[in-house]
Amino acid sequence: MAFLPKFDAGGLVTCVTTDAATGDVLMVAHMNDEALRRTVATGEAWYFSRSRNALWRKGESSGQTQRVIEMRTDCDQDAVWLRVEQTGAACHTGRRSCFYRRVERTEADGGARLVFVDADRLFDPDAVYRK
């Protein structure tokens, strides 16, 4: 069966990347056709940055690369799921996962606040990205 990704108007699919060992969601990002091809071809995660409008190999600045254990696609082929071995931390803030804050209900109507969880920094982003 052919892999026929269904790109959105911007030429992108959504990518969910999880830690192959724990199942934790590390990040949500986007891929264009070239990022998909390079990821499949090399076994390393490549993404497309909407803010920088550029193809991007995960870890090319930070060294925090992702080795792909498995790639899957969903029922309508507009999303992919990468199970990876993450070197260090996935988040640009230095946390293991971008999802380091829990949404907790504060009001019966659905009002909520954020609570930090698993939020230790594994690297110092100022040092790593030399900002």
Next chain:
Amino acid sequence: MAFLPKFDAGGLVTCVTTDAATGDVLMVAHMNDEALRRTVATGEAWYFSRSRNALWRKGESSGQTQRVIEMRTDCDQDAVWLRVEQTGAACHTGRRSCFYRRVERTEADGGARLVFVDADRLFDPDAVYRK
């Protein structure tokens, strides 16, 4: 800390929903402000369907509801991660997860095919949705 979701031009954030027991990604969908509020308020997953342009309680047609164990948001608050207890199957095709096909490399340049994995149907969609 306030939860300040960063909605896209269509008023949506991306939602990744995983099985709280296994860590498997069940589905990727979208939420608008009202879907977020109802999910937080009720502890059941609500989404916004772009194709139907409608708010949607997961399982309202199929009975395959999702009880939220935890909700998190990511570093830029444009995505949420739901860990859920899934009743039956998450996918409209009757599979447990929408991600029932693996992307496998067939060519060195990144060409790929799809291989079915974990693709048993837990319900018959024709019967459940009465199409």
